[in-house]
Amino acid sequence: MLYVPGCNRHYLERARTLHADSVILDLGDPILVECKEESRANVVEFVNQGGYGAREVVVRVNDLDSPWGSDDIKAIAQTKADAILFPNIESKEDVDLALNELDQAGGGDLPIMVMIESPIAVLNAKEIASASDRIACIVMATSDLISQLHARVTPERSAVLTSLSLVILAARAYGKAVVDGIASDFKNMHAFEYACRLGRDMGFDGKSLVHPVQIAYCNDAYTPKVTEVEYAIEIIKSLKAANESGKGTVVVNDRLVEHHNVRAAERLLKLHEMILELEAKYE
Template identity: 80%
Template structure:
């Protein structure tokens, strides 16, 4: 089952320890914000970050942006308390880090349910080689999982690989996770680019992810948002072509033909579903961006 189409072109991590960033996120053109309680937060700031995030979500003001909370690892001393604190406060989803198996998904779901979040959607992070290899069972584990988020920096470290402009070290991993996500109707988000001042490399990474089939890219700095949004927004020519495909094949079918040529390309029935999805995404993005203006 494919979940409701929701733009996730730009998914911004917002540290829960910084009140200014939590407030500023309400004004940024990111499709999703991840209010972060996880690894980047210093130990001494964990509990204050949790209180800040709870207060921020209860205060609201994020508009139609998707508001996600990333909790700490379930085997950490903060993970269970994080879940209890955020399970039922109005977040659009809870993001669970370091998920490596079906059992991990079910454990996270059970803890969320026990904390009062039985109807709250889940997101899961894939950040290790074993998680990539188990991507199929992770994606299939529960209908509650709506999105898979790649943690490519962690993955590169565990692969003993190097960051390159062409991203050669992780292309196979990205493809395996995309396959799993699409097989089970999940959204899938690319990992961050740590060098947030190298916009040339960041833009290239966005377009690689888009061309591979990602729904968007996670990011760590507001300056990266515009590049994500541009890369993952269907262009006007693509939308026009999608509408033409739907009309042309409909007319061909009515005339007794199963295929038709549109802009010098053969169009068959499977192109219709892709065209319809692109149009729905375009409409959802247009509606969301009206809030930013």
């Protein structure tokens, strides 16, 4: 998920050509106060024009209690955006308030995404994830979280591992997608690649990005490799054959395979097919 500043028309145009699965057209904190109104107008124009192809188009609005939040929602609710991303969600009450504002603006059918960026939000992750079926995705704001934890950024991400795990647990418990936070140092690609693979291994569905140079590294980390696809196919075939012969488990490549492994393999194959479909549309 690539953040694209709404104040920059060149970036909004360029996002239509990048190999990102999702673009977040941003009206939020990174936008200067004097550019807020212009950014909103730009984003409404570009979203309604379309041209983003198969990419998911998400708009991040300003905080609901800011001078711009309500006007952002009223404007975006009438566009062709795929979802609205609400920042600083810390409770079920925050989710209810966001949905109420969106419904009143005419966006009653629009999915939402929510950002978790504070210690209290992490502790309330279960409450937030279960707040509404309209929550399509939970997005981590790790930079904000690290600041509020009074922690430091390290390659191992040790300061936020517990927080990340708690949010992943809540997302999985309630069937929500969950996306890792940004890496603001977009020149240290070694650290970024490690962060992508760590997030993938923890269970994230993807990662939010701040620069196009990060896209290829992120896509590589989250795209199933040929060997993984082949292994998934073998798992499904082998356990099916074992079941037909009266066995409940089977060993594949020296690993015990059970039914939960088949479900994971089926998910990987579905992900593989979706990525192939997206890549074909980029060409």
